[in-house]
Amino acid sequence: MTENKSILSVPALLERVETIFINAGCSRQQAAAVARVIVAGERDGCKSHGIYRIEGCLRTIKAGKVVPDAVPVLEVDDSAIVRVDAKSGFANAAHEVGIPALAERAKELGLAALVINGCTHFSALWPEVEAATEHGLAVIAMCPSYATVAPAGGSEPLLGTNPLAFGWPRNGNSPYVFDFATSVAARGEIELHRRAGKELPEGWALDGDGNPTTSPEQALAGAMLPFGGHKGSAISTMIELLAGTMLGDLTSPEVLDYLGTTTLSPHHGELIIAFDPARFSGQRRGNPLDRAEVLFEAIAGQGARLPSQRRFNARAKSMSDGIELTAAEMEQLERLRQMGLGSVD
Amino acid sequence: MTENKSILSVPALLERVETIFINAGCSRQQAAAVARVIVAGERDGCKSHGIYRIEGCLRTIKAGKVVPDAVPVLEVDDSAIVRVDAKSGFANAAHEVGIPALAERAKELGLAALVINGCTHFSALWPEVEAATEHGLAVIAMCPSYATVAPAGGSEPLLGTNPLAFGWPRNGNSPYVFDFATSVAARGEIELHRRAGKELPEGWALDGDGNPTTSPEQALAGAMLPFGGHKGSAISTMIELLAGTMLGDLTSPEVLDYLGTTTLSPHHGELIIAFDPARFSGQRRGNPLDRAEVLFEAIAGQGARLPSQRRFNARAKSMSDGIELTAAEMEQLERLRQMGLGSVD
Numbered sequence: 001m002t003e004n005k006s007i008l009s010v011p012a013l014l015e016r017v018e019t020i021f022i023n024a025g026c027s028r029q030q031a032a033a034v035a036r037v038i039v040a041g042e043r044d045g046c047k048s049h050g051i052y053r054i055e056g057c058l059r060t061i062k063a064g065k066v067v068p069d070a071v072p073v074l075e076v077d078d079s080a081i082v083r084v085d086a087k088s089g090f091a092n093a094a095h096e097v098g099i100p101a102l103a104e105r106a107k108e109l110g111l112a113a114l115v116i117n118g119c120t121h122f123s124a125l126w127p128e129v130e131a132a133t134e135h136g137l138a139v140i141a142m143c144p145s146y147a148t149v150a151p152a153g154g155s156e157p158l159l160g161t162n163p164l165a166f167g168w169p170r171n172g173n174s175p176y177v178f179d180f181a182t183s184v185a186a187r188g189e190i191e192l193h194r195r196a197g198k199e200l201p202e203g204w205a206l207d208g209d210g211n212p213t214t215s216p217e218q219a220l221a222g223a224m225l226p227f228g229g230h231k232g233s234a235i236s237t238m239i240e241l242l243a244g245t246m247l248g249d250l251t252s253p254e255v256l257d258y259l260g261t262t263t264l265s266p267h268h269g270e271l272i273i274a275f276d277p278a279r280f281s282g283q284r285r286g287n288p289l290d291r292a293e294v295l296f297e298a299i300a301g302q303g304a305r306l307p308s309q310r311r312f313n314a315r316a317k318s319m320s321d322g323i324e325l326t327a328a329e330m331e332q333l334e335r336l337r338q339m340g341l342g343s344v345d
Numbered sequence: 346m347t348e349n350k351s352i353l354s355v356p357a358l359l360e361r362v363e364t365i366f367i368n369a370g371c372s373r374q375q376a377a378a379v380a381r382v383i384v385a386g387e388r389d390g391c392k393s394h395g396i397y398r399i400e401g402c403l404r405t406i407k408a409g410k411v412v413p414d415a416v417p418v419l420e421v422d423d424s425a426i427v428r429v430d431a432k433s434g435f436a437n438a439a440h441e442v443g444i445p446a447l448a449e450r451a452k453e454l455g456l457a458a459l460v461i462n463g464c465t466h467f468s469a470l471w472p473e474v475e476a477a478t479e480h481g482l483a484v485i486a487m488c489p490s491y492a493t494v495a496p497a498g499g500s501e502p503l504l505g506t507n508p509l510a511f512g513w514p515r516n517g518n519s520p521y522v523f524d525f526a527t528s529v530a531a532r533g534e535i536e537l538h539r540r541a542g543k544e545l546p547e548g549w550a551l552d553g554d555g556n557p558t559t560s561p562e563q564a565l566a567g568a569m570l571p572f573g574g575h576k577g578s579a580i581s582t583m584i585e586l587l588a589g590t591m592l593g594d595l596t597s598p599e600v601l602d603y604l605g606t607t608t609l610s611p612h613h614g615e616l617i618i619a620f621d622p623a624r625f626s627g628q629r630r631g632n633p634l635d636r637a638e639v640l641f642e643a644i645a646g647q648g649a650r651l652p653s654q655r656r657f658n659a660r661a662k663s664m665s666d667g668i669e670l671t672a673a674e675m676e677q678l679e680r681l682r683q684m685g686l687g688s689v690d
Contacts (some may be wrong), residue, residue: 080425080456081624109425111458111618115625138591140583154649158640166583176586178579210647228573234523234652235580237644238485238511241521245636246483246622248629253643273456273618277591279426280460284593291590295503298598299582302555304499307579 006330007322014039016333017051023340024058027069033092037123042323045314048188049124051329054336057090057122058344060264066090066120072097080105080112086119091270094119095128102274103135110279114272115247122265125165126179126308132274133167133175141165141179143270144244146262147253149183150223152233155210157223160252160266161186162239169277171289174315176296178307182236183224187262190216190224243271351675352667359384361678362396368685369403372414378437382468387668390659393533394469396674399681402435402467403689405610411435411465417442425450425457431464436615439464440473447619448480455624459617460592467610470510471524471653477619478512478520486510486524488615489589491607492598494528495568497578500555502568505597505611506531507584514622516634519660521641523652527581528569532607535564588616 008016017038021031034057041049060066070089074097076082082101086094098114105112125141132139145160165179184204193200194216205219206212213219226232244251249269250258258267277288285291296306325333336343353361359380366376379402386394405411415434419442421427427446431439443459450457470486477484490505510524529549538545539561550564551557558564571577589596594614595603603612622633630636641651670678681688 079624080454083627109454111425111456113456113620113625115627117629138587151644151647151649154644154647156647158643158647164580166579168583168586176582178576178583180576180579182576227576230652231523231525231527231572231577233649234511234525235509237521237640238513238523240640241513241637242483242620245633245640246620246625248626248631248633251636251640253640275458275587275591279424280458280591281593282428282460284462288590288593291596292586295582295585295590295596295598298503299496299499302496302499302501302503304496304578307575 004327006325006327008325009322010039010043010318013042013323013325016337017054020054020333020336020340021057021068023337024061025068025341026061027071030068030070030089030093033096034090037092037127039323040127041124043315043318044311045318046124046311048186051325051333053122055344056263056265058336058341060120060122062341062344063264065259065264065267074098074101076101076105080109081115082112083115083117085117088118088267089120091116091119091121092123092127095131098272099128099131099135102272103132103137106137106274106276107135110276112274114274116270116272117247117249118267119270120265120267121270124179125163126167126177126311128272129165129167129177129179130175132272133169133177136169136276136278138169138275138277139167139272141270141272142239142243144240144250144252144255144266144268146256146259146266148187148224148262149226149236150206150210151237152226152230155206155223158253159226159233159236159240160255161224162236162252164235164239168292169289170293170296174308174312176292176306176308180227182226182232182239184227185224187224190219194220243269247271349672350669351672352669354667355384355388355663358387358668358670361682362399365399365678365681365685366402366413368682369406370413370686371406372416375413375415375434375438378441379435382437382472384668385472386469388660388663389656390663391469391656393531396670396678398467400689401608401610403681403686404608405465405467407686407689408609410604410609410612419443419446421446421450425454426460427457428460428462430462433463433612434465436461436464436466437468437472440476443617444473444476444480447617448477448482451482451619451621452480455621457619459619461615461617462592462594463612464615465610465612466615469524470508471512471522471656473617474510474512474522474524475520477617478514478522480619481514481621481623483514483620483622484512484617486615486617487584487588489585489595489597489600489611489613491601491604491611493532493569493607494571494581495551495555496582497571497575500551500568503598504571504578504581504585505600506569507581507597509580509584513637514634515638515641519653519657521637521651521653525572527571527577527584529572530569532569535561535569539565588614592616
């Protein structure tokens, strides 16, 4: 089957994806930032956040729910809060403006937060988390989504799949990074079960009447459930409060009201909190990054995998060998490049 | 059975508990702070964090693992980090010194963190979380514990039960507060199953060989499991990093090494992050506290309970009717008061 595969270098795929977005009306700043994140997903073996996402982005542009040439505006004052108004553009350009300013403020004060307002968000959180760790910072990121998840003990969609991500810098190594939905499963996993005609595991979802279901169809018409029962539900609620309400931005039910569909990328805010471990440790008990390695060794030493390890392994392979795409994927990229917004409904 | 019960007002119980700790060698500052938290547990119907905890505290004093007359030292500089060195005293006195300073800094900068170093910690996190919400702040708190929990995919105790707590202020109402262990169950729940001769639910624990077990005895000799599988395990690891390593304080395996037992209260640090919602919202979309009420109403409106609601209901009853103690509990308080450290091994 090798003859049906193409190998593209990371820069070559970047150039193709960026061109698609420029042809769809994006500014160079927006197109480049979105392309970097989509190619990072493909490079890291996260197909669900790779080129598969391009059509959704184009649909969101076509629906007028994202401003493709928005210029994000950075606001820094004497507080610990760095703010970027994304001006209804994609979150990715806003991150690229905001993360360096966040890092500077976190180094000055030991702790700082980046608030992104009014962005369209389709990507994972690990790209911005990793970008912050490259400045030697520990970082927590979170954002709401659409109302598709019932709170524990409830019956109707209210919370989003509200991802939570964390990063810790490691000297001479990829950072410790986790990034997951606070729902039991991603909505896409339920869709995959539906297409495969498979029942869902118990505990994933409720039907339209609020009763437990293992039917993917009924789950899609009902509500997903949070991970970890009432604990995950509480964390998801915290994300609505901190990254929705507190930021003066939309909560997951408000996002769904605004879009009227879950087929477009959601529009909301994002909260990124950065910590300078050197400042926090105050030189007590030695270098905190060195001490963290003792913990990582103890985890790996008993056979438990560090999160993101599979992704970093895929990245290393892509960087040395290039990214492998199927003939269908290459055709899709070419079609999207030529037809732009005409390629989506 | 009513004749065997005593009703004490909150101040009356406070006075009794404070006297016990003074008789056990505590300074008035340490004794008062510890008594306030123990009585708060009893008042809120959290028996597991009420007067039941007194003996453990006295054992920890007797073992020389907490300094009963420590004077916590506040350090404030021009950063966003407020630090209290607990000087090996109880965490509670350190909170009482640190929370007002944290609130002041969070109001100035929009965001600030309180680092507690070198404290003995036996209490829940909600007392300090609630104290911060009284200043109108949103707050996240976390700390390590002892190594009793295996990471997901692992086989041996490494992580602590590492609690995570969150608070959000509500105008004219008790705050939104959650506070839970990141293990599936608290160690005390496994002990209760053992005493009752009951099997554990599946998914709670591993035996000494790292295999799943439903035997409480084997679980106590083995490891507990994190809540929510690899997601809860990742959050627990984050707590080790942020509230252990980053603070220049002990991680859960180091705490266990230091104490050599889980029968004494653990000694470590604590991280409390405070956010000023008014500053974060930047006046966008109205008052963030009012907007949060819409979310709470939607949660309660579908029959899901807000966390801590049962506790606040118990508190209201205790404040109006007093706290009911059994004759055995009254005798225990009297014995502890008279015999001091002589009452524990």
